[in-house]
Amino acid sequence: MTLPGSPFLAYRGKELFLEDCSLDELAGRHGTPLYVYSQAAMLAALAPYQRGFAGRDHLICYAMKANANLAVLQTFARAGCGFDIVSGGELERVLAAGADPGKVVFSGVGKTRAEMRRALDAGVLCFNVESEAELEVLSQVAVAEGRTAHISLRVNPDVDANTHPYISTGLKGNKFGIAHDGALAAYRRAAELPGLAAAGIDCHIGSQITTPGPYLDALDRVLDLVEAIEATGLTLQHLDLGGGLGIRYTDEQPPAADVLIGSLLQRIDARGHGHRKVLMEPGRSLVGNAGVLLTEVLYLKPGEAKNFCVVDAAMNDLMRPAMYQAYMRIDPLRQRDETPVTYDVVGPVCESGDWLGRDRALAVQAGDRLAVLSAGAYSMSMASNYNTRGRAAEVMVRGTEAQLVRERESVADLFKGERLLA
Numbered sequence: 001m002t003l004p005g006s007p008f009l010a011y012r013g014k015e016l017f018l019e020d021c022s023l024d025e026l027a028g029r030h031g032t033p034l035y036v037y038s039q040a041a042m043l044a045a046l047a048p049y050q051r052g053f054a055g056r057d058h059l060i061c062y063a064m065k066a067n068a069n070l071a072v073l074q075t076f077a078r079a080g081c082g083f084d085i086v087s088g089g090e091l092e093r094v095l096a097a098g099a100d101p102g103k104v105v106f107s108g109v110g111k112t113r114a115e116m117r118r119a120l121d122a123g124v125l126c127f128n129v130e131s132e133a134e135l136e137v138l139s140q141v142a143v144a145e146g147r148t149a150h151i152s153l154r155v156n157p158d159v160d161a162n163t164h165p166y167i168s169t170g171l172k173g174n175k176f177g178i179a180h181d182g183a184l185a186a187y188r189r190a191a192e193l194p195g196l197a198a199a200g201i202d203c204h205i206g207s208q209i210t211t212p213g214p215y216l217d218a219l220d221r222v223l224d225l226v227e228a229i230e231a232t233g234l235t236l237q238h239l240d241l242g243g244g245l246g247i248r249y250t251d252e253q254p255p256a257a258d259v260l261i262g263s264l265l266q267r268i269d270a271r272g273h274g275h276r277k278v279l280m281e282p283g284r285s286l287v288g289n290a291g292v293l294l295t296e297v298l299y300l301k302p303g304e305a306k307n308f309c310v311v312d313a314a315m316n317d318l319m320r321p322a323m324y325q326a327y328m329r330i331d332p333l334r335q336r337d338e339t340p341v342t343y344d345v346v347g348p349v350c351e352s353g354d355w356l357g358r359d360r361a362l363a364v365q366a367g368d369r370l371a372v373l374s375a376g377a378y379s380m381s382m383a384s385n386y387n388t389r390g391r392a393a394e395v396m397v398r399g400t401e402a403q404l405v406r407e408r409e410s411v412a413d414l415f416k417g418e419r420l421l422a
């Protein structure tokens, strides 16, 4: 039986496998909580992007905030991808993974001067600038470094991506990007400033988007702007359409990436912009369904109002349920024949919001292990040390092989650098 979301995750008999690796066996070997990723699933998620852009001048910049493990970055770099970064730390990871900084776009509303300097020295492809104030600072930093910063303005097209309010980014009320109405003036200002060269235009309207409509609306708004900007004599080369394509957590039916890209390119061509290089910044859709979080059942705790299944993974390991009330499917690593009982699956952290799943029918006993599915994106990358809990280990599966790609954080690591009062 194959589970929804990933063709690489399936029961063989009663045991759950990711590619050709038994997840229960991996959990036994490396301990829990444990993140496990399938490289084949990542490459399979990338393939429709590559198909959609075949024959076109393009760059797929993996939005590494979704999952910044070095082995994941290596996987995408070797497949030809660039990266969308939002911090100096992410840039250092790109460099540590041996990837090409010349394929990096640098987004984010709060870039510091130090981050700008480092990115200029590394030679990133483009800064996606999010305010006029940032333009002025970037110009000063570029001049001081004796370099030219290639820029796109991230335009806020005021389009509703119809997603969770915390992950919607393209509305007037969101902090991201330069208002559509102010973009032309900002490009004019950029043209006056030393050290800057306009390379393109950028937008990103949100995450976990499951219909093509908002993308096409945003594209139209962006192309309107490009036409207005070029009418003033300025030129732009590339269009960066951001990321945001959703995945299937339960019954969502997002469009396939190649279908979405097909409609976007058709619109781009129809409006006479077919000569432009197109960038995209997908994150979740490349990794979300390529990973699982493995956890062990510590205690079953029947209650009057609720039954609790207390596991050893918590909101510090996987924040999405607590933060967005996100539904993430939970399945046992070895199926039992007993009648399922309805549980809230909760972690050891001292917060009532520390749950991974609510009202889940599970046939489990203490000591059994579970997988939280679709945990390849915004899961380990959002982990924290709350309650002084070390972050989980990570394993990358390739066929029958499974390699530890990040060690479990030890408790000693957690207060390294702290000092007792003198």
Ligand SMILES: Cc1ncc(COP(=O)(O)O)c(C=O)c1O
Binding pocket: 063, 066, 084, 107, 108, 169, 204, 206, 207, 208, 242, 243, 244, 245, 281, 282, 283, 284, 285
């Ligand atoms: C600027 C930017 N690009 C790309 C992404 C990637 O989004 P997603 O993981 O939804 O594809 C994000 C996150 O929403 C983002 O903020």
Ligand SMILES: N[C@@H](CCCC[NH3+])C(=O)O
Binding pocket: 065, 167, 169, 207, 208, 320, 324, 377, 378
């Ligand atoms: N962290 C969010 C996605 C954020 C997208 C970044 N702008 C999630 O888990 O769904």
